[in-house]
Amino acid sequence: MINKLINKIEQLKAPIVVGLDPMLSYIPDHITKKAYAEFGENLKGVAEAIWQYNKDIIDATYDLIPAVKPQIAMYEQFGIEGMIAFQKTVDYCKEKDLVVIGDIKRGDIGSTSTAYAVGHLGGVKIGDKTFAGFNEDFVTVNPYLGSDGIHPFLDVCKEEKKGMFILVKTSNPSSGEFQDQLVDGRPLYELVGRKVAEWGEAHMGDSYSYIGAVVGATYPEMGKVLRRIMPKSYILVPGYGAQGGKASDLAPYFNKDGLGAIINSSRGIIAAYKQPQYQQFGETNFADASRQAVIDMKEDLYQSIFANK
Numbered sequence: 034m035i036n037k038l039i040n041k042i043e044q045l046k047a048p049i050v051v052g053l054d055p056m057l058s059y060i061p062d063h064i065t066k067k068a069y070a071e072f073g074e075n076l077k078g079v080a081e082a083i084w085q086y087n088k089d090i091i092d093a094t095y096d097l098i099p100a101v102k103p104q105i106a107m108y109e110q111f112g113i114e115g116m117i118a119f120q121k122t123v124d125y126c127k128e129k130d131l132v133v134i135g136d137i138k139r140g141d142i143g144s145t146s147t148a149y150a151v152g153h154l155g156g157v158k159i160g161d162k163t164f165a166g167f168n169e170d171f172v173t174v175n176p177y178l179g180s181d182g183i184h185p186f187l188d189v190c191k192e193e194k195k196g197m198f199i200l201v202k203t204s205n206p207s208s209g210e211f212q213d214q215l216v217d218g219r220p221l222y223e224l225v226g227r228k229v230a231e232w233g234e235a236h237m238g239d240s241y242s243y244i245g246a247v248v249g250a251t252y253p254e255m256g257k258v259l260r261r262i263m264p265k266s267y268i269l270v271p272g273y274g275a276q277g278g279k280a281s282d283l284a285p286y287f288n289k290d291g292l293g294a295i296i297n298s299s300r301g302i303i304a305a306y307k308q309p310q311y312q313q314f315g316e317t318n319f320a321d322a323s324r325q326a327v328i329d330m331k332e333d334l335y336q337s338i339f340a341n342k
C-alpha cells in the first residue's frame with residue numbers, strides 16, 4: 034500500500050491528504066434538511082447528512098488527491114449510525130481508488146491491539162470465509178503502551194500489505210508535556226522516532242517503509258531532526274492550515290527525492306466555504322470551494338517546498 038500511496042503522490046504531484054472530519058456545524062442546511070426529512074431529526078438523520086456531505090466533497094476532489102484521512106472520532110460521537118457513515122465513507126473512497134488512512138489512534142496491550150489491527154486492517158475468519166472489518170489501507174497508532182501494542186499492527190500490516198503511521202510528535206499545543214521529556218538526555222519523541230525507523234527497516238515497500246510516523250506541521254525544527262532519524266519512514270503531517278502550520282516550514286519533512294511526507298488538511302478543505310477567501314462559492318457550492326482549496330494547497334506546497342529544488 035505504501036507503493037500505491039507513493040505512486041499516486043508522484044502521479045498527481047500532490048503530497049496531500051484530505052482529512053474527512055465532518056462536524057454538524059459544517060454541513061450546509063440543504064443537506065441536513067433533506068437527510069432529516071428522509072430519516073428523522075435523530076442520529077440516523079445526522080449520519081445520512083454526514084455521508085452526503087462527505088460524498089460531495091470526495092466527488093469534487095478525488096481526482097486531485099492521493100489519499101483521505103477520515104477521523105473516526107467525528108463519526109463515533111454519533112454512535113452506531115456514525116460508524117455506518119464512517120464505513121460508507123471508507124468504502125466510497127476506495128471505490129474512487131483513494132488511499133484511506135483511518136485516523137483511529139489505537140494501541141493497547143497485545144491482545145487488544147490485535148483486535149484493533151484485525152478490525153481496521155485485516156479480517157476475521159468465520160467458518161471457511163474471511164470477513165474484512167472497516168478495511169482502511171493505513172491507520173494511525175499510539176505507541177505509548179510500548180512495542181507489544183505495536184507488534185500486532187506490524188503483523189497485520191505485513192500480512193495484508195497495509196501500513197500505519199505511529200504518533201511520534203503530535204501537532205497539538207501541549208504535545209511537549211510528555212513527548213519532549215528527556216530520556217537519557219534526548220527527548221522522548223526522538224526515542225519513539227528511532228523505534229519507528231527500526232520497525233520500518235524490517236517492513237519495507239519498494240523505497241519507503243509501510244511503517245510511517247505522525248509528526249505535526251507545527252513543530253518544524255523537530256520535523257527536521259525526525260526526518261534524519263527516520264529516513265525511510267513516510268511522515269504524515271497534520272497541523273497545516275487550521276492549526277497554523279505553514280507550507281514554508283514543511284520542506285524539512287521531505288527527503289531529497291521530493292518524497293517522504295504527506296500533508297493533511299481537514300477543516301481547511303472540508304469547511305473551505307466558510308473561509309473569507311472562498312466565500313464567493315456560497316454554502317450551496319461548498320464542494321467546489323473544497324476543490325479550489327485543494328488546488329490552492331497544492332500550489333502553496335509546490336511554491337514553498339519544490340519550486341526551488
Ligand SMILES: O=c1ccn([C@@H]2O[C@H](COP(=O)(O)O)[C@@H](O)[C@H]2O)c(=O)[nH]1
Nearest residue numbers: 104203204249271272275276298299300
Ligand atoms: O498530531 C496530530 C495527529 C492527528 N491530528 C488529526 O489531524 C486532523 C487535523 O485537522 P485540521 O482540521 O487540519 O486541523 C484531525 O483529525 C486531528 O485529530 C492532528 O491534528 N495532530
